[in-house]
Amino acid sequence: MPAFDLDQPLIELASQTERGYWTIRHAVEGVQIFGGIGSGKTSGSGRMLALKYLASGFGGLVLTVKPDEKQAWQEYCQLTGRERDLIILEPGGPHRFNFLQYESRQAKSALTENIVEVLKTVIRAGEEKDSGKSDDAFWETALDMLIFNVIDLCQLAYGHISVQQMYDIVQTIPKSHEQLQNSPQEGEVKAFQKAFEAARKRVTENMDAWFNALPAAQQTILQNEAAFEAELLHALPQARLLKFLDQFFFDSFINLSEKTRSIIDFTFAGFLFRLLREPVYSLFCRGDSTVTPEDCLNGKIILLNLPVKVYHKVGRDCQILFKYIWQRAMEKRPVNPQARPLFLWADEAQNFLHEHDADYQATARSSRIATVYISQNLPNYYACMGGQKAEFRVKSFLGTLGTKIFHANADIETNKYASELFGEAYFEEESHSVTVSQNFGQTKSKSLKLERMVRPEEFVRLRTGGPLNNFRVEGYLHRQGDALLRGLNHTKMLFNQHYQPSPTR
Numbered sequence: 374m375p376a377f378d379l380d381q382p383l384i385e386l387a388s389q390t391e392r393g394y395w396t397i398r399h400a401v402e403g404v405q406i407f408g409g410i411g412s413g414k415t416s417g418s419g420r421m422l423a424l425k426y427l428a429s430g431f432g433g434l435v436l437t438v439k440p441d442e443k444q445a446w447q448e449y450c451q452l453t454g455r456e457r458d459l460i461i462l463e464p465g466g467p468h469r470f471n472f473l474q475y476e477s478r479q480a481k482s483a484l485t486e487n488i489v490e491v492l493k494t495v496i497r498a499g500e501e502k503d504s505g506k507s508d509d510a511f512w513e514t515a516l517d518m519l520i521f522n523v524i525d526l527c528q529l530a531y532g533h534i535s536v537q538q539m540y541d542i543v544q545t546i547p548k549s550h551e552q553l554q555n556s557p558q559e560g561e562v563k564a565f566q567k568a569f570e571a572a573r574k575r576v577t578e579n580m581d582a583w584f585n586a587l588p589a590a591q592q593t594i595l596q597n598e599a600a601f602e603a604e605l606l607h608a609l610p611q612a613r614l615l616k617f618l619d620q621f622f623f624d625s626f627i628n629l630s631e632k633t634r635s636i637i638d639f640t641f642a643g644f645l646f647r648l649l650r651e652p653v654y655s656l657f658c659r660g661d662s663t664v665t666p667e668d669c670l671n672g673k674i675i676l677l678n679l680p681v682k683v684y685h686k687v688g689r690d691c692q693i694l695f696k697y698i699w700q701r702a703m704e705k706r707p708v709n710p711q712a713r714p715l716f717l718w719a720d721e722a723q724n725f726l727h728e729h730d731a732d733y734q735a736t737a738r739s740s741r742i743a744t745v746y747i748s749q750n751l752p753n754y755y756a757c758m759g760g761q762k763a764e765f766r767v768k769s770f771l772g773t774l775g776t777k778i779f780h781a782n783a784d785i786e787t788n789k790y791a792s793e794l795f796g797e798a799y800f801e802e803e804s805h806s807v808t809v810s811q812n813f814g815q816t817k818s819k820s821l822k823l824e825r826m827v828r829p830e831e832f833v834r835l836r837t838g839g840p841l842n843n844f845r846v847e848g849y850l851h852r853q854g855d856a857l858l859r860g861l862n863h864t865k866m867l868f869n870q871h872y873q874p875s876p877t878r
């Protein structure tokens with residue numbers, strides 16, 4: 374494997390007197406591109422960065438919103454000689470990723486916790502953020518507990534988990550104590566009851582085996598019921614688990630009000646239902662995986678061709694699911710000084726944010742993940758990250774992306790943000806004053822005035838590419854940390870929509 378040097382320049386910046394470099398080190402500190410519709414985000418700065426990353430041998434993950442993104446990336450890979458590294462995960466294609474199987478192989482010990490974490494992250498990312506519900510600790514806890522207990526029940530009963538089993542169980546959890554008492558007709562034992570009986574049977578068998586293996590003296594002591602239970606729960610974790618399941622389903626969950634119950638049931642079952650339908654089922658829930666996040670470590674580029682504009686909610690759910698599993702896997706990899714950088718690419722990124730993104734972004738640099746998020750404006754992010762304190766959360770998240778590129782934009786909020794970010798500087802101001810005492814003589818004086826380096830309205834006028842602009846897109850690039858040029862952290866740049874890469878390796 375080639376060694377990767379963090380100081381390798383990707384973009385060279387030049388002024389009349391000096392040169393500056395934007396390097397792989399800056400790439401792995403993350404990039405955010407903002408710009409209005411048609412401002413040149415995708416075809417200007419986005420395209421150039423993608424080609425630079427590919428030409429430098431990065432592996433990566435590409436999420437898609439528009440149907441033409443697959444073709445664009447095929448072209449980028451072709452231009453950089455990376456066609457053979459591109460893996461397209463799409464309906465009807467040769468690849469699939471069985472996420473439950475993958476997770477089961479990753480972490481045997483904390484399997485339930487891992488799967489719960491994945492499912493709840495995806496479910497929450499898809500919730501309406503302005504309903505106020507997503508910030509309600511009660512809903513979240515109740516939903517988490519349901520997911521947790523359904524997965525544990527599945528595991529205990531059958532020794533493995535499948536989306537179909539989880540769905541069937543959620544659909545048939547008794548709704549009331551009366552329903553519980555009515556014994557089912559012959560042949561209509563429901564999935565929930567079946568699972569519970571299977572779990573009970575397994576625990577009973579293990580319990581008998583455990584008890585029979587005890588020395589006779591201890592068996593006598595354990596004739597006492599309380600002593601027996603205490604010892605059993607201690608010795609047999611499965612028995613403890615069954616007790617928890619029993620308490621959850623028959624004491625807590627069944628007593629929730631009908632409305633609460635149905636919202637929680639529907640949220641979880643609705644999500645599972647979408648996964649059970651084709652084409653998603655065959656891509657993410659069935660068979661052996663032909664592609665895993667680890668492929669990127671060998672330089673593969675995985676593109677999820679389930680564009681949100683075509684597949685809507687399920688396209689989004691599946692991509693967030695893969696993204697989150699990918700982020701966790703990449704964070705775990707050992708990073709040595711020569712490790713291959715990887716990119717995480719999301720155009721129209723507001724579609725793919727989840728609650729742990731800020732945390733992952735904070736450590737992305739040390740795991741050499743070069744995130745590129747492209748979105749029109751800040752309000753897009755407010756709406757998606759949502760809940761209370763949206764503005765604060767979005768801004769602190771943006772703080773974890775080291776480089777920002779601003780293209781033409783009519784959004785006042787974004788332009789103000791950029792202008793503030795670039796800061797203020799002292800400019801010389803000439804003022805004229807007329808003094809009466811000196812026979813109307815004029816004096817010119819120079820004073821220093823503190824002004825914005827780039828005023829918010831300047832972003833409205835930037836060039837947006839196309840034939841009229843000779844295919845040049847204007848943008849301001851801002852990098853936090855070291856200055857770029859002339860002691861400044863920002864510089865105005867031209868991005869060529871017809872940029873051609875020169876492979877560096």
Ligand SMILES: Nc1ncnc2c1ncn2[C@@H]1O[C@H](COP(=O)(O)OP(=O)(O)OP(=O)(O)O)[C@@H](O)[C@H]1O
Nearest residue numbers: 408409410411412413414415416417837838839870
């Ligand atoms: N390959 C290309 N060559 C020349 N011009 C292009 C090309 N792709 C797009 N354009 C034009 O350049 C301008 C910028 O387009 P681009 O798609 O990059 O904008 P964008 O900022 O990504 O917009 P959106 O928010 O709609 O995705 C548009 O006027 C578009 O018509």
Ligand SMILES: [Mg+2]
Nearest residue numbers: 414415416720
């Ligand atoms: Mg675009």
